[in-house]
Amino acid sequence: PLIASLPGKGKADRILVSRGPGSFTGVRIGIAAARALAFAWGAEISGYPTLALVAAQSPQSDPAAPVTVCMHGGHGEWFVQNFGADMLPEGEVRSLSPEAARDACRHDAIAGNRANELAAMFGADSGKTSVDLLPDARHAMLLRPDHLSSETSALYGRAPDARPQP
Template sequence: MRVLAIDTALEACAAALLDTTRGALLASVSLPMTRGHAEALMPVIETVMRDSGLAFSDLDRIAVTTGPGSFTGLRVGIAAARGIGLAAGKPVVGLTTLAALAAPLIAANDRLPVTAAIDARHEHVYVQIFGPAGRTVLSARIIPVADAVRAASAMGMMRLIGSGAGLMAAAWPPAPALHAVDDRRAADIDWVARLGAAADPKQSAPKPFYLRAPDAQPQDAAQLPRR
């Protein structure tokens, strides 16, 4: 299976092409950035396709991160994935950023629990806790950092990953000990591709997974009166 993976949900603009039949990542580009995803994404995808030597018609599916993350970034990546899928006649699958962040740690050791946490600002995090074998213990949600620490520390020795990992580590109690803290700002695009290859298209729609309403809301006072 040939999978084009796209991620613009967090602080990177990334794409990769995985060929599961050959067991190889054919091409991968990841550019750290907090804004400008809309302008950067298509050149990144073009580079990946050129380096892989494949055309969009050669793909079997497209995978894209659906959030939580930047509202603008999510829309950029999902729109691109849907557009490519529609033009090439290929299915598109969506993957959460929390699952993508946790995936490499679960693959490395599926006995120790993992908490994927993304800084949601205002002392809150988007969080999901995975237990042994990658089983979800706490489903994805946005909660105060203190509540996330309470839930995660109740599981014993823990690994934290994501932009919210440092916030949680700073509030972590003396016991139990933290096994590892990885405050990476975006998911590994290689793992987005791997999860995309394993996803069920019927269960993984490429729809935005926001978890909360946008901070910017229209103001009634700014609306023009109707005549």
């Protein structure tokens, strides 16, 4: 009902969807809904990594500066990924303990919903700046074209907890 109440009944020619990492159920529901709408409307669908969106919407990225994104990851861990001044990832997203996240942080600018905690681990005189951010799909147009992919499978950022029995 909410989508149908939008202008043009919400129909879009292109749908962008976060691939994660994030809430296991939330990411999967978002991807399933985006795929269903793309199919129903004959729309193009593109997926993007959540941490790339946080990096792009960080005020520290304007003017362009490298940024470390640090987000809550569950199980007492944080999702961490470093991005260069060009906003390209400098490695894969990792799910790390807070202490390991500190070791993985390569940049003075830190963004994400665990940015303040990560920056505090370095001390007040470290030169680290932090901004508490959540991904906001309204800013998806800030993403670089190479962040967008026709691939829409979920990015989990960590190995599954469940293991198949032999």
